[in-house]
Amino acid sequence: MKYEQLAKDIIANVGGEENVNSVTHCVTRLRFRLKDESKANKEALMEHDGVVTVMQSAGQYQVVIGNHVPDVYQAVVQEGGFQAKKPVEAEEGKEKKGVFSSFVDIVSNIFIPILPLLMATGIIKGFNSLFLALGWLENTDGTYLLLNAIGDGFFVFLPIFLGYTSMKKFGGTPFLGMAIAAALVHPSLTGIKAGETIMTLFSGTVFESAVQITFLGIPVVLMSYASSVVPIILATYVGSKVERGFTKIVPGIIKSFFVPFLTLLVIVPLTFIVIGPVATWLAQSIGQGVVWVYEAAPLLAGLVVGAFWQVFVIFGVHWGIIPIYYNNLAVMGYDTLIAMTFAASFAQSGAVLGVLLLTKNKKLKSLSIPAFISGIFGVTEPAIYGVTLPLKKPFIMSCIASGVGGAIIAVTGAALYSAGPLGVFKIPTFIHPEEGITFGFWGMIISIVVAFILGFVLTLFFGGVNKKEKATNVENNNTVKNEEVKSEVTNNEEIASPIAGNVIALSDVPDEVFASGAMGKGVGIDPTTGRVVSPVNGTVTTLFKTKHAIGITSDNGTEVLIHVGMDTVQLEGKHFTAHIKQGDKVNVGDLLVEFDIEKIKEAGYQVVTPVIITNSADFKEVEVTEAKAIDEKDFLIKTVR
Structure with a gap:
């Protein structure tokens, strides 16, 4: 009861x-x-x-x-x-879920796996533009050309990577999606586009197109599919349906090679003749529509997009906008839409700094420090979910500041010229690849400074930080709990790593609840082996029936939660094998659970594993290893009473 x-x-x-x-x-x-x-x-x-x-x-x-x-x-x-x-x-x-929710889910699943590479190559491309603008390199230098190939190569052949992730999302064979995309960007067809025109389609309309080749007598409109987004996503969607159809009718003895053979023969010509041109025209229309709105009322566009961007992020709606961003970069060579959102993370960081200076709540103050740091580097989920949104008014102040920053970016003509990372590392991507540092670049600098200061000042004066009674009650409750624990256990404890892998900050775990610290302090591990061993001597207090999460209470009273992957509860135990049961006594290094990393990833789930001290409020400090890579039973976390 x-x-x-x-x-x-x-x-x-x-x-x-x-x-x-x-x-x-x-x-x-x-x-x-x-x-x-x-x-x-x-x-x-x-x-x-x-x-x-x-x-x-x-x-x-x-x-x-x-x-x-x-x-x-x-x-x-x-x-x-x-x-x-x-x-x-x-x-x-x-x-x-509805049509739009389904669309957002599809787009996010397609883009999330490649975002780290887009960020990494964007950094290289941005700094290469900076070196060119400062006169440190010439565009004929070998160093510039090689760095440009590194930074631009991934984006040029983006359809191949999207071919893999989108085909996987639609339930087809990922490598088949890559093969479709490879045909789209094949250089032999790109070269023909400048050749002799044999006919013209849709003369006198906005879709007027020259035809240089035919396929079985059918006119083929050759497009430039390098860096494109929409054509390959639509092609793989149709391709997945075609592949499934052939899978049902092709005899099993020849299915392994005959299904891809037939699928490619159908979907690649169909893409060149119908899907590709239609998708390209659609993408160009969207891009031009965005530009028209931006040019018609830049101040209003920047104000609205900037102010509501963080709200879009909370509801996941931003994933419906991201394809327009990549489409603009591919079609026009620059983007002004996402550029208008750049000040948002700085506005959020300013608001968090205001909370940090004002709050009397120790728990909130401890959350604000890492949230502020990660916000400067563009990761705002810890700030939003852990600090500003629970307090409400600081979040509203950050949205107002972000809107002002977006308006400044819009009216000064700032634009993004390459896909890139977040936060301060994104600054070089605003440098024009040919003109260098322009007025728009300085407009961007002014916008992030203004957004940061405005978010900070508005929170100081209108954030109502210490009027939140719930936060005070939480602090008081934690104080009582700490005093009770001290009477029971007084010594500190070291927690071993339950998994071998690469260590990542908890704020970088791709789940808002874990990343915000709401479940407790801890760390994330990107596993390299599919084993979970006991990190302490203690008792298995929780073994979820799907075997993806294990709770252990150490003999010293530390409560450890090991959560294998994100949303892996949906697998209902598939690809997991438990070697213990709830109530078992375990020692450090005892095998708890085994899991198949590759099959979990193939099913569309991430395997990043948070290791959380769920009773973090009982400790003065929860210290985490500084190691970047870790083995089973290595030191991971220390709890300090």
Whole structure:
């Protein structure tokens, strides 16, 4: 009965029992499938002391509770009488996402795997432009040419990489998607485009096109597909359908080579004749439309896009805009749309600095320091979810400051000339590759300075930081808990690494709840082996039925959560093998769980694994190793009483 009232409040604020199709839970959150998400009262849930945060993703309404979620789940099921209800199939939940939500989900899954490479090559390209602008290099120098090949090569052949990720997302063979894209960017066809015209299609219209070749007598409009985005995504979508069709009818003995043979023969000509030209015309129209709006009212465009960008990020809507950005770079050589959002991370950082200086809440102050640092480098999720959004007013102040910064960028004509990283590292990508440092570049510098200062000042005077009673209550509660723990255990403890792999900061973990520190302090590991061993001597207190998450309480009272991958609960235990059960006593190095890294990735999930101290509030400090790579049983975390 401990969570009876919390369960009643949650059910009421998700729209009542009649609004719930089904409810399940993972290791940290309740996962509702609602009939109508608009009936849920997100604000009331976020304000509730028993709720960490609320997320809406993949057709699920996720109420983040913490490591006692199984008990809360039982109370919710009992209060709502959900045991008697038939479980709703995943497909039903997906249908309720809507067309735009489905589009955003597709685009994000296609682009997320290649974002690190886009950032890395963007840094190189940006600095190469900077060296050229400063006169340190000439565009004929071998050093410039080689750096340009490194920075530009990935973007030029972007369709090949998108061919892999998009075909994988659509359920086809990824390498088949790469083969389709490779044909699109083949240099022999690119060279023909400048040849003799044999006919002209759509004369007198905006789609007028010269034809240099035919395929089986059918005119082929040759386009430049280097750096393009939309054509390969549409081609792989159709290609995945074609491949599945041939898979059903081709005999098994020749299926391995005959299915790709037939698929390529159908989809590549179809792409050149129909899909590619139509997609290119569509992309060009979108790009020109964005430019028209920008040129018609740059001040208004910058103000609106800048102010609402962080809201778009929270709801994942920004993934619907990202393709326009890459399309603009490919078609026009520059982008003004995403350029107008650049000041947002600096506005957010200014607001966090204001909170850091004002707050009397020790927990909030400790969250603000890393959130401020990561914000300067363009990673704002820790700032948004851990600091400004819970306080509300600082988040609003940061949006206002971001809008002003976006307006300055728009009216000064600042533009992005290459895909690149985030935060301060993105600055060189505003340098014009031929004209160097222009007025627009200085406009960008002014915008981020103004956004930062404005976010800081507005938060200082209008942020209402110390008026948030809930934050004060949390601090008081933690103080009581710390005093109770000190009477039980007084010594510190070192936590060993449960997994071999590369260490990443918790703020870089691709999940807002873990990254914000809401579940506790810790670290992320990108595993190189599919093994989880015990990091402490203690007891297995939680083994989720899907085997993707393990909770262990050490003999010294430290509560450790190991969460293998992101959203891997959806795999329902596939590719995981447990070697222990809940309640088992374990020692450091004992094998807990094995998992298949490659198969999990093939299923579309990341394997980055947060290792969290869920009772971090019981400790004075939670220190993390400075090592970049780590083996099983190496030192990972130290808890200080």
